[in-house]
Amino acid sequence: MPNQAFVLLESGQVARSDGGDPIVPWWSFGKTILAATALRLVEQQRLSLDRPLGAYTLRQLLRHEAGLPDYGAIAAYHRAVAAGDAPWSVEDLTAHADAVQPLYRAGTDWTYSNIGYMRVRTLVEDAFGDGLEAAARALVFQPLGLDNVRLALQPQDLVDVQMGSAHGYHPGWIYHGLFVGPLLKAAILLDGLMGASSPLSAQSLAAMRETHALPQFATPPWTAPAYGLGLMCSLTQDGWAVEGHTGGGPGTHLAVYRRTDGRPRTAATFAEIEEQAPVEIAAVDLLA
Numbered sequence: 001m002p003n004q005a006f007v008l009l010e011s012g013q014v015a016r017s018d019g020g021d022p023i024v025p026w027w028s029f030g031k032t033i034l035a036a037t038a039l040r041l042v043e044q045q046r047l048s049l050d051r052p053l054g055a056y057t058l059r060q061l062l063r064h065e066a067g068l069p070d071y072g073a074i075a076a077y078h079r080a081v082a083a084g085d086a087p088w089s090v091e092d093l094t095a096h097a098d099a100v101q102p103l104y105r106a107g108t109d110w111t112y113s114n115i116g117y118m119r120v121r122t123l124v125e126d127a128f129g130d131g132l133e134a135a136a137r138a139l140v141f142q143p144l145g146l147d148n149v150r151l152a153l154q155p156q157d158l159v160d161v162q163m164g165s166a167h168g169y170h171p172g173w174i175y176h177g178l179f180v181g182p183l184l185k186a187a188i189l190l191d192g193l194m195g196a197s198s199p200l201s202a203q204s205l206a207a208m209r210e211t212h213a214l215p216q217f218a219t220p221p222w223t224a225p226a227y228g229l230g231l232m233c234s235l236t237q238d239g240w241a242v243e244g245h246t247g248g249g250p251g252t253h254l255a256v257y258r259r260t261d262g263r264p265r266t267a268a269t270f271a272e273i274e275e276q277a278p279v280e281i282a283a284v285d286l287l288a
Contacts, residue, residue, distance in 0.1 A: 027247025035230025067102035087172035149181035164251025
């Protein structure tokens with residue numbers, strides 16, 4: 001893969017790495033951060049997983065079961081991003097996505113929805129009383145001893161970030177928030193978050209791992225894909241289980257995954273490519 005980097009942690013220590021430690025966009029790996037931050041607020045009784053929020057619950061938002069559409073398939077969205085336009089307002093986004101009426105009754109189906117996670121961000125910020133970066137730092141990053149991870153808000157926040165072909169990209173197009181940071185820190189975050197010293201309670205970790213099965217996405221390297229609360233979970237083709245998240249946007253993709261079969265190994269892979277499968281396969285190969 002062109003312009004790639006990877007890191008493998010074993011028992012929390014770097015076992016293998018290549019490509020340096022670039023600062024990269026974490027794309028949808030930010031959903032794992034959002035879910036963890038929301039669950040910390042649930043533990044503090046500042047949010048509820050199952051209290052109705054109109055037609056859906058926070059749990060359904062986090063597991064993509066709320067019936068909200070996505071904006072990823074909207075042609076006008078991609079044209080606007082490619083043209084370097086300023087991000088739409090939330091009202092314009094809602095209109096473009098036709099997000100007023102639900103696709104189905106919440107809890108009865110599954111649709112990957114960045115709009116759903118945009119609403120999670122709003123819930124987190126309202127409950128915490130500050131912006132998403134401050135909430136994630138206080139509730140997730142600091143307990144894990146993480147620094148050098150930030151929320152990009154303007155194009156100038158990406159000048160030191162490896163963006164591939166997406167020069168001048170406006171991070172505001174990622175409505176749930178675009179975290180950026182060193183690739184190693186992504187691996188450390190997942191390893192610590194899902195490990196024995198997690199800032200999350202055992203109950204919260206169990207909730208994250210309660211999944212919606214998605215057999216329609218069973219393509220290499222996955223044989224039994226499923227989605228939890230901000231967490232992609234699957235068996236690999238060799239029969240062992242992983243959890244984590246893939247992320248991608250214009251010009252780059254990354255995959256951050258951890259084995260869940262007792263071997264404490266976590267891999268993060270990144271490449272300047274337009275497809276997600278190669279970084280997922282590379283991560284699984286590292287974890288084998």
